[in-house]
Amino acid sequence: MASTIFRSLHTNPCLLHPTALLRRKMSFSATPDKVKPQVKVAPNIQNKTLEKASKDYEAVIGIETHVQLNTLTKAFCSCPYNYGSPPNTSVCPVCMGLPGALPVLNMKVIESAIKVGLSLNCKLSFNSKFDRKQYFYPDLPKGYQISQFDVPIATGGYIDVDLPLEYGGGHRKFGITRVHMEEDAGKLLHSEGGSYSQESYERLRFTLSLFWILFVYFMQVDLNRAGVPLLEIVSEPDMRTGIEAAEYAAELQRLVRYLGVSNGNMQEGSLRCDVNISVRPIGHIEFGTKVEIKNLNSFSSVSRAIDYEISRQVLLHSQGEDKEIVQETRLWEEGAQKTITMRKKEGLADYRYFPEPDLPGVFLTQDYVGGIRNTLPELPETKRRRYEKMGLSMQDVLFLANDVNVAEFFDTTITKGADVKLATNWIMGDIAAYMKNEKLTINEIKLSPKELAELIASIKDGTISGKIGKEILFELLAKGGTVKGLIEEKDLIVDPAEIEKMVEKVVSDNPKQLEQYRGGKTKLQGYFAGQVMKLSKGKANPGLLNKILLEKLNAKS
């Protein structure tokens, strides 16, 4: 293993220059990323020959995604699961794999799987089953994982993705091979309290092989996560770039959040991506040797790890050393911004799958599936296409549809009669800025869609000025309340007689401008309006003001 690393160091020149690496890193963090903060641009390969070579090759990328379902209880027992609970506080004989304990399926798992299967345009298996996948590992209490093998609950679907505009935009359709249900494993803990997934554990084993004995001595298992339901979603090898792959993953996250089946949080491991990647000369039909990358904790690491791996593989190809690309699992090192060998495949692992005898088959009826289909919410893709038809720009569409809660807020605002473009501007502008500054989600702000619609209407019909509108907005965001109430509080002048008095005063105070106006310089209306507003200390109703002002200006006296 060490020799491979050594060799790859030699064959990848950009790795030898720490400054180059640093520059690249800076360019990631400097990427302005308003629409999709998660996806960051990949480094351009700096090596000229590599850049040239990369034009002759294409990458083939497929992703296996594990989505942790947010069911109240685990997949096969009644233990709750809360991320971050103290170790082994949410366990029972079933998820600890005690002798004699049996799994009983949580039906919510099936429901979630069907929701995801339908949303990914898959064909459902009305007659599926669970299987046992067998291997030994300390985080796997039963010595097998309950999973689905040859009859997954859903197969043969696709997902629609709109690429972010800053990466060129465009629409993609990626195939979904299968969706299946399984249970999560526990976590290995170091005595110091750090937690290790199997990947990082293997890495530790690799790098700290001298301390292995010590490590085993301190190794502990936390089974809180054991038995938590997962959906494994396997894509077709349809992606070609890091951005496509990251956007695929981001769309899956959006989808599960829209469906409410998972929080999709990558940091907590609720959404985990393992990427399979190979490179082949353009025009070739045969795939190159596939490498798997694990330990991808964000969309940007998905994107960057892939682009790194593409450049590594292209370089080896272009130098005629493609035999150096071996089937293996590599880890993404966030610190070093590179992938390293975790373990080589020693032939195919034999998991000795066989049907889980403790669980009955999973039989679905058309009625049951139909019932679930009817409750599906509007999905991200449908929403985006609808927003597009409403006349919104792609930038707006992607922003609004990105977060299901923002989209719902927007939709409700529109339902309450607000102008589409104005609502979009308010949400993407001042409201988004406020949320960002205060680190609040749209559900946490005090402003309701109804009041936003009211605010927009009040400005539009001239009840208040845009300036006053903005003031009211920030009060609504911070303290709540109603637009009507706030207008009253502000003691706005709505009495036509009072406004008329002020108009008359301004007109009579500015005879010169009046003359010019009447001489045809009608642009001066704005000047008069401003003066009146100033006189009213901004409290005059702008609609009334303008109406009365026009009457006075145009009056033949």
Place this chain on the structure above:
Amino acid sequence: MLSTLQPPRSLSHFRTNPTLLLRYTSLKPLSSLSSQPVIHSTITDQPQSPNPLPHSQILSTRHSLLSRHLTATQLADSFLARLRLTEPHLRSFLHVSDSVLAQARELDEKIQRNEELGPLAGVLVAVKDNICTAEMPSTAGSRVLEGYTPPYDATAVRKIKELGGIVVGKTNLDEFGMGSTTEGSAFQVTANPWDVSRVPGGSSGGSAAAVSARQCMVSLGSDTGGSVRQPASFCGVVGLKPTYGRVSRFGLMAYASSLDVIGCFGMSVADAGILLYAISGHDRLDASSSKREVPNLEAEFVSISSLDSKPLKGLRIGLIRETLDDGVDTGVTSAVRNAALHLEELGCFVNEVSLPSFSLGLPAYYILASSESSSNLSRYDGVRYGNQVPADELNSQYKDSRAKGFGSEVKRRILTGTYALSAGYYDANYKRAQQVRTIIRKSFKAALDEHDILISPAAPSAAYKIGEKKNDPLAMYAGDIMTVNVNLAGLPALVLPCGFVEGGSAGLPVGLQMIGAAFDEGKLLKVGHIFEQTLQNCNFVPPLIADEVTS
């Protein structure tokens, strides 16, 4: 056939010499019993007639307690006394509860206060050691679980306790239920009460021997390929294997999940039936337990006095031809044929029925059971519980913990199963065995469409000598031919003693197996109950108890 046999000794010897019992025990409470000879009459409550009728120990216990004829403490005392007396010869228990008397006293207080009693109040139940008990070690007869006490009761045990039953202790077994002699226990070899040089059968040998020697009233076993029925046959007691799904498996340490069932042992059909009724029913903790309603099985026990001369008139019985082929002891064959004649006398219509797939059952069973066991036993890795052999490296820890923890038969089956499930071998082994299982299920279904009950021997021979087959696993496996098909088909079967063959000091009992349609335990119990009440010249009380007293 019966004329060649010594008449089995009845327990009357035992009863008439209560003081002799004392010599063999230092139990304090027993001395107080000696002044109450009435207790001893209830130990067996056998009538003095030459053909003592099997009775229900459960019902007579209930009767004794309710009528204040006996206290629960007195009953428990007498059984514990016999347990201690016979245990050195039988070694049927891996653990004896130390709270039996305390529980009995508690029950007596309840009776004093006129509180309502559960249907199993005061019933002393032994539990096979692969069934979890929260207050007692549960080892499945394996070193890998030596000293392990589960944090929960198996559903069957919980139900027994809730209904007032008292768990006497945990009985010996072949490690994880894998074996047919109980020699496969990591801890001790259990002897057959009919001849202590012979095996009690297995794997539930401890549970069968304990009931046979009246160390308890009834017991729980588990039956994956015949582990209740074959030892019942060897020990001359009633063994009942319910339909797969009738009884919750929650808390039964899995051997082969798709075949395992918890079964019941009793001295009579009624006892086995009442115990089954107590533990049956859907359990939300076992997804394979049936939601079917459990009929009142106790209603099936009609007293002999209320029966006419042909109480089973019109019942269609099929004698499975393949079970009387070569390889079956002639003594066993003739006992079963006599039983068939007896059923005819009771009004049944008996004919032979062929199950051509019968011989396929054994290989299919061993592939499926081994495959599932190789998976089910993966959890015994020394990481979370059980014996861990510490090592510097993870794989060594697994290897050493399992190498030291498991016995040779368990290893053999794990290896067989691992092989059968391996890539490239799955289709030829596991998948094919599943196909055979479907064929077997269908052929049983067809036979049971034509017949109410199918009958066969419970085992090809009576109990054999300890050590006789220990080093010949294939010969041992072949002994399961009579029973494995029933597990593959998931059907209920009742084994009850029907005669004797020569052997030991008093002959060796032979069991008749009655196989019924799925969830039709009621019919088996009804027929079995009538059969045992009308069986002539048979008394299935082993000589051990009397021998102990007189030797």
